[in-house]
Amino acid sequence: MHDTPAARLLAARAPARPLSGKAAVPGDKSISHRALMFGALAVGTTEITGLLEGEDVLRTAAAMRALGATVQNLGGGHWRVAGRGIGGLVEPEDVLDMGNSGTAARLLCGLLAGHKLFAVMTGDASLRKRPMKRVTEPLSATGARFATRAGGRLPLAVEGAADPLPLDYRVPVPSAQVKSACLLAGLCARGITRVVEPEATRDHTENMLRHFGATVEVGIEGHGRVIELTGQPELVAAPVVVPGDPSSAAFPAVAALLVPGSEILLRGVGMNPLRAGLFATLAEMGADITRLDERIEGGEPVADLRVKASALRAVDVPPERAPSMIDEYPILAVAAAAAAGTTRMRGLKELRVKESDRLAATAALLEANGIRFAIEGDDLVVHGAGGPPPGGGTVVTHMDHRIAMSALVLGLAAQRPVTADDAAFIETSFPGFAALMNRLAGGEALGAP
Ligand SMILES: O=C(O)C1=C[C@@H](OP(=O)(O)O)[C@@H](O)[C@H](O)C1
Ligand SMILES: C=C(OP(=O)(O)O)C(=O)O
Structure with missing residues (x-):
């Protein structure tokens, strides 16, 4: 650890x-994390080329393995992920250590919230200082239960929701990580998940949702965006060029x-x-x-x-x-x-x-x-x-x-x-x-x- x-x-x-x-x-680090996560949630085998093989992304790869996906490194940035389908992740046997990566930790909170399983997550001394309440608070409205260290810090424990509710959430800070966590939880929920961001942030999650076959509507609101995701789609494996x-x-x-x-x-x-x-x-x-x-x-x-x-x-x-x-x-x-x-x-x-x-x-x-x-x-x-x-x-x-x-x-x-x-x-x-x-x-x- x-x-x-x-x-x-x-x-x-x-x-x-x-x-x-x-x-x-x-x-790209943001796209690499998401490619591994979407690959793990899709039905079929996702081929990823150009994956960033940096420590942060390797933590996401390890977490996806711990949640039951088959993740293979074929060399030279070429990776293959055999997914388990939405709702198909399995309970990890051990603590998930996300190292230095805020993106890995926060997006994973969204995935875990939508799956009926128990998991514990931690990170290195830097990540353990960073705020997680910005995701655990909105994600709790799905029915998932989170417990964190004082101040909403890691380590945290999560009990995912058996039948997650869709969120309708206005993100209070400009954060693609918070937006993405809500959308990832929304994949597992019935009905429409709606996320409003007052300022537009990186849209790699929305792009990849579409690329894997989900229905996402994006409207413009001032400097921001209104994103609506139709829950429980069948995500189909798709190649990702990073x-x-x-x-x-x-x-x-x-x-x-x-x-x-x-x-x-x-x-x-x-x-x-x-x-x-x-x-x-x-x-x-x-x-x-x-x-x-x-x-x-x-x-x-x-x-x-x-x-x-x-x-x-x-x-x-x-x-x-x-x-x-x-x-x-x-x-x-x-x-x-x-x-x-x-x-x-x-x-x-x-x-x-x-x-x-x-x-x-x-x-x-x-x-x-x-x-x-x-x-x-x-x-x-x-x-x-x-x-x-x-x-x-x-x-x-x-x-x-x-x-x-x-x-x-x-x-x-x-x-x-x-x-x-x-x-x-x-x-x-x-x-x-x-x-x-x-x-x-x-x-x-x-x-x-
Ligand atoms: O969604 C992402 O991949 C990221 C979002 C940003 O963080 P915030 O969402 O906290 O602004 C950024 O700083 C980080 O490096 C990567
Ligand atoms: C903020 C960053 O990453 P993360 O939030 O994923 O740790 C970064 O890479 O600059």
């Missing part, structure tokens, strides 16, 4: 030459923007508009990023991104853009640190409940590296250097992969090397990150301090 990887110090320094070359980033993760592509992309003379090509990056907020923001900052060969793959828009080093200028990022780039603020803060002028990122409240308090962790990253900033309410304000930021700091990553990768990208662009106190958690979302960055840098830019 909690086999937390040993902490690993990793440092980055400005590479001897510009970043260049072509690379594919790992598969695109490259835009949230992972963000790191080499910002590195190439900031290291003078760089030009790289990132192949097959998912460009779902509800995920691409960072790229819209970087364009406003003057980034030279071109979308090449735009296409649809596996039902998701995909493009190759050509990224050239650019002199960035500060930007004001509106709060309504936050859901489409929620995981990208730490790396945007790094870009802002090198931009000319003062960047304001508005409405970042949800960053406080990620793998770390990402608002505080990003502020500490800036502080340790001589970058001027302020936190004003839920806004982060970064005073850019208009060139290479000072650097020279050691960043405390707090078990947060995105803080670690942001620190290392800063090191590639800064005047002095930057160290991440623990790069082990990068494995949750971006296996091979250091090797890929070193290949683009043409040498040991990332290595032991």
